[in-house]
Amino acid sequence: MTSAEIKGKILNDAVFIGLRSAIGVIFIVHGISKFNPGFVNFLTNTGIPAEMQIPIALAELIPGILLVFGVLSRLSTVLISIIMLGAIFYVKGAQSLTGDGGVEFELMLLASSIVIMIAGPGRISIAQAIKKLPRCLH
Template sequence: MKNNQIDFAALALRIALGVMFVAHGLTKLFVFTPAGTAAYFALLGLPAIVAYGTIAFEIIGGAFLIFGLFTRIIALLTVIQMIVIALVHSANGWSFGNPGGGWEYPAFMALTALALFFIGAGKFSVCGLRNR
């Protein structure tokens, strides 16, 4: 029973994190546009190429998480990305609802991704089904 609980927890974490990432990536792609996202990243002092990589990572990495592909790698990269984002937003205070966004949301996402890194994809994933 306990193994099934861990596998269901992994599934829930993968879907939650994956959907959030795909949604944020698609927002950057279709609402803010790649050029607008790159301009915003430039205001933060980041190279424009980072914006394009972020959009691709959020959409592709999010889809990979949903299906359970390369879960630990994507989760670890997510932890790194979210820590960087939390640092970028740290001057804006705790609440992500603050002007400029705070660091609460990226910190939560980093911890969620870290939990997924430790749990792994679980058996309810493409990798888990392949291994059966």
């Protein structure tokens, strides 16, 4: 194996752990903030039942944690993609790409999640360390 191939693989691993960690931390922070009682007011104003507060918060928090560690990354990004599609089309109504009501941040999270969903978590992950997990659970 040449030096360039080794450097390329190391860079690839660093990119995936960075991407996973960035998305994971964003969703951990957003998930924790949804446990705030003020989020219930937001839900009721958008027509979503208040009982959905805990499921929505957990649907962001748990996949975020799993992404940081690189466990069940593909399943986590599927859930995150569903959440982002809901945020884009239901909450923000896909009004515009930028400005008030813009969806550029949600689109970036959706695109990044799809990359991990397709490519997997990378070699620096707990799923990679546990070789017995089926590939679809990586």
